[in-house]
Amino acid sequence: MASIKPLEGRTVHQIQSGQVIVDLCSVAKELVENSLDAGARAIDVRFKSNGLEAIEVQDNGSGISSENYETIALKHYTSKLASYQDLSSIETFGFRGEALSSLCALSKFHIVTAREDEAPKGAKLDFETSGKLKTVSVVACQRGTTICVENLFVNLPVRRRELEKNIKREYSKVLGILQAYACISTQARITVSNVSSKSKKAIAFSTRSNPSTRDNIANVFGAKSLAGLLDMTIDLEMASAEHVEDRRAGSDKDLVRVLGHVSRPGFGEGRQAPDRQMFFVNSRPCNLPQVAKVFNEVYKSYNMAQSPFVFANILLNTNAYDVNVSPDKRTILLHDQGALLESLRSSLTKLFERQDQAVPESRY
Numbered sequence: 001m002a003s004i005k006p007l008e009g010r011t012v013h014q015i016q017s018g019q020v021i022v023d024l025c026s027v028a029k030e031l032v033e034n035s036l037d038a039g040a041r042a043i044d045v046r047f048k049s050n051g052l053e054a055i056e057v058q059d060n061g062s063g064i065s066s067e068n069y070e071t072i073a074l075k076h077y078t079s080k081l082a083s084y085q086d087l088s089s090i091e092t093f094g095f096r097g098e099a100l101s102s103l104c105a106l107s108k109f110h111i112v113t114a115r116e117d118e119a120p121k122g123a124k125l126d127f128e129t130s131g132k133l134k135t136v137s138v139v140a141c142q143r144g145t146t147i148c149v150e151n152l153f154v155n156l157p158v159r160r161r162e163l164e165k166n167i168k169r170e171y172s173k174v175l176g177i178l179q180a181y182a183c184i185s186t187q188a189r190i191t192v193s194n195v196s197s198k199s200k201k202a203i204a205f206s207t208r209s210n211p212s213t214r215d216n217i218a219n220v221f222g223a224k225s226l227a228g229l230l231d232m233t234i235d236l237e238m239a240s241a242e243h244v245e246d247r248r249a250g251s252d253k254d255l256v257r258v259l260g261h262v263s264r265p266g267f268g269e270g271r272q273a274p275d276r277q278m279f280f281v282n283s284r285p286c287n288l289p290q291v292a293k294v295f296n297e298v299y300k301s302y303n304m305a306q307s308p309f310v311f312a313n314i315l316l317n318t319n320a321y322d323v324n325v326s327p328d329k330r331t332i333l334l335h336d337q338g339a340l341l342e343s344l345r346s347s348l349t350k351l352f353e354r355q356d357q358a359v360p361e362s363r364y
């Protein structure tokens, strides 16, 4: 048997990076989340050749201060989380400090950034694949940050070929994810465009500075999509996370609220359209297949032939779930999920039954 030796640091970094950034969706998601965390009011996502050549995300957020240039792309360096305890109350999208370091390992990567007091002068930062800062040059730049990822997976030939082969499918998947961010973001307007290889720019969709998710949905999916869309505010009473075990003891209750919009029976889609079903936990887009199943099943009991448009934001205490399950943080573990689903099922049934007296939309 060959002797056991530790892997070289570079190899470990590349392997781990490939687990954080698995596809085009991970890139767009991580960059947009960073922009939202930086307090951006406008985010511009630009793809070149569907993302095969480049993905660039520009924001007008806080910008990066020069004291952080050295560490920004190093693994596990984050400005958002100080200790393990903070994890249970995390309110930013990011907290692991892995995205930028992974992108350095997997692409041709650079940053242009300026803080309020520096604009219109800013800095262009180039990095080594390890995430170490290579050069800083002065450039013209408005307040905010632009992160540019070119030639994704350039040094992972098999994955690059897969990406090339599936780029059309990947691009439509990434649009689906960005639609969810654009619909939920009432603080930031989001524009997504794609420049084809023939240098033709096409806007995929664009939201405005909308105060409501309804307006965002109209901007993203067209005004027609609002027809037959019910507003929903469903309050579910759940045992609090610490007391899940002894629920019968009548201990503390947490209020769980499901806010959003769902098609009125008869106004759904004739086909299953996955991009028309968006789920969020405390405004974080995520995959909630069990919750989706409840919506679809209840809806189908009224209308077999259709699937509903669903936009559902589940608001609950930060200690009642765990986002730390998968590297992309889209898989979320909800404590006491069974009780939540049951309660949701009966509330939805009631909502559809009294659909003509739907609760007016709350602003959030």
Ligand code: ADP
Pocket: 030, 034, 035, 038, 059, 061, 062, 063, 064, 072, 077, 078, 079, 080, 093, 094, 095, 096, 097, 098, 099, 100, 101, 145
């Ligand atoms: P995380 O988001 O988990 O902290 P990232 O690797 O995504 O890790 O980002 C590292 C750090 O870089 C962030 O903590 C943040 O301080 C800074 N950063 C990244 N993107 C931006 C941006 N668009 N605007 C301002 N700061 C940013």
Ligand code: MG
Pocket: 030, 033, 034, 093, 094, 095, 097, 099
């Ligand atoms: Mg991040």
